[in-house]
Amino acid sequence: MKKALIIGLLLGVGLPTGLAADKSVISAIEKSGGLVLPWPGEQDAWEVEFHLRGRDLEDDGLSAVAALKTVVALNLRDTKITSEGLKHLKGLSKLKRLHLERTAVDDAGVSHLTGLENLEYLNLYGTKITDKALDQLSSLKNLRQLYVWQTEVTDDGVAKINKALPNLKIVKGVDLSKIVIVKKEEPKPEENLKWLAFGGPEKPPAKSKPGSFLIITFQNKSNQDVKLYWVDYGGGKKLYGEISKGAERKQNTYSDAVWLVTDNKDKPLGYFVAGTKTALAVIPK
């Protein structure tokens, strides 16, 4: 195919060279970390993405994109581009979707977009734009979706552009400053679990049974560091942790679970069996 093309060029035949031109343009974009995908349903229409593997893209790199005139969708999320770089996009007259979220773009950058008449989707969340940017975008009659969460855009600004572009859907998102983080109080122990000393008269069940969720606080009041094992549903031992002398450990568990306490040489000291309530388990001296 390459050969045919070269021969064709030599003969001066009017070959459809668009494809060949695009190939070098596409490889230039790919070199700067971009992914070029055919846009579904249209001939010679492209989607270009930098947001996953091309995040090191800087302003200069956008000139490679500008060379591919038939870009329909461009994703620059999380890249290092600035407002200055957007001047390269001026000639992309087919552009319908543009992702600029989480970049350093501000109002000055948006001024480069006012000629993109076919733009339908513009994502500016997490940028430095203000209401001034929205004023500039009011000329884009085909704009249908605009994302301005986490910007300086105000409700007044949104109302204003909505008047100019009644079909535009503007997503301003939730106001995070109004979200109050509520810390849940941890449940307090409601009972003390009985210590079943190893070799003592009272024996624990041989294995745990599935039950409902609860928390046990193990307090090591013995005069040595101990290890904590869960006796699983098959009777096997599973190490959950070590509790130093005098320390305590909050342990998620289930009702009817059997817990084995050993010294740090795995010599069994005793057991606890979880009840149905949040509990305290004191490892005695």
Place this chain on the structure above:
Amino acid sequence: MLSLNHSRRDFLRTSVGLAGLTLPTYFKATASTTAPQRKAKSCIIVYTWGGMSHYESFDPKPEAPAEIRGEFKHIKTATPGIHFCEHLPMLAKHSDKLAIVRSVHHKHGGHGSAMYVNMTGHNPVGAKPKSTKNWPSLASMMSYFHNPAAGTPRAIRMPYSMFDNGGQQSGEHGGWLGSQYDPILVRTPAGEPWRGVNRYTDRELNLKLNLDKSRIADRRTLLTQLDNARSEETAYEQLDHYSRMAADMLLGSPVRDAYDLEKEDPKIRNMYGDHMGGQSLLLARRLVEAGVPVVQTLLSASDLAGGSGDNWDTHRNHFPKMKDRLLPVFDRSVSALLTDLEMRGMLEETLVVFLTDFGRTPKVNGNGGRDHYPNVYSLAYAGGGIQGGQVYGASNKKGTEPAAGACSPADIHATAFRAMGIDPRTELHDQLDRPFQLCDGNPLPLF
């Protein structure tokens, strides 16, 4: 009152709540074959294990007799004419983003078979979970059509596999596509755990973030050498799939950062709720954002354990369990996900599919519970180019069978494939090169 000249959406609007009407042929005839203009880039599958009651979620029956209607009331949503259960107050505000399907049905009364048919769109074959005789899961099939960069898994599932009384269930793996198409299991690293029995027996990706990178790189070199030497051993290849993925991810991919929930804004984390359910959906969003094409999230404890614990198999104490444990987590976490996807401008490129085993029986039983009911149940979609604010199909007045738009899990799959730009009739080949048609359902006209 019905004529084929009605626009499809008009018909759907008027059919909401319409009783005694069975028009499956109508829907088959009009199931539009026009593809959406754009395809969704990624999919989040949300599975409520055990069988979510249609009465106490997306299809309340306020006019049914008390023994069927149950204890809960219904509430208005943001969409006129659509009502949800009163314990989904946050989600009700997002009905404009949801397409509810109220007329799904199948013939499988047991959890394992029902999960299999919902997950794969095909009838179970009775093989073990990891058998290549099984049909691949929806996540696995969708992921087949994606080939993300090194270090980005095709599909991830979390936080654990589905079990019933200790037995792992079939339907979550790569099946005849091969284990390299098994969605990769990861734990959700935060949130109050689901109460009940949670099992971690599957091989899962170890995403401990503090491993020494040079050691991993060494191991990977070793692995490559071993790989060359022993490439024909199937068991080894399986191991290799995980190990290489783990190494790639740990060596600095966006996926590794996505997995670290500590890097998320605490207020966003709070919006999803301090529960593993919410944190799982938050993680799903972060993974999709990092380029993972398919993420499957289990919103339930792992083992049904005879109906004890936080799963949707509510044979006993159905109402308190739904109200106190299950619906609040579902309501908050799903609402947060939809809010989050929307304000980041990701919703139309992200298909969210809600699946469950089946619905629950109309009559409340003697233990205050509802039992298994595959005759009719509700599922839902959001995003991915599917129009929100609509209900497809209807169950009858008592919620006992489809009254309009009866459809199957295979149709639910076909719709999801369509949204992802995948032709449901695509022929795939297993490892012995035998042909399989991806899906024999028909896409529902939801676009």
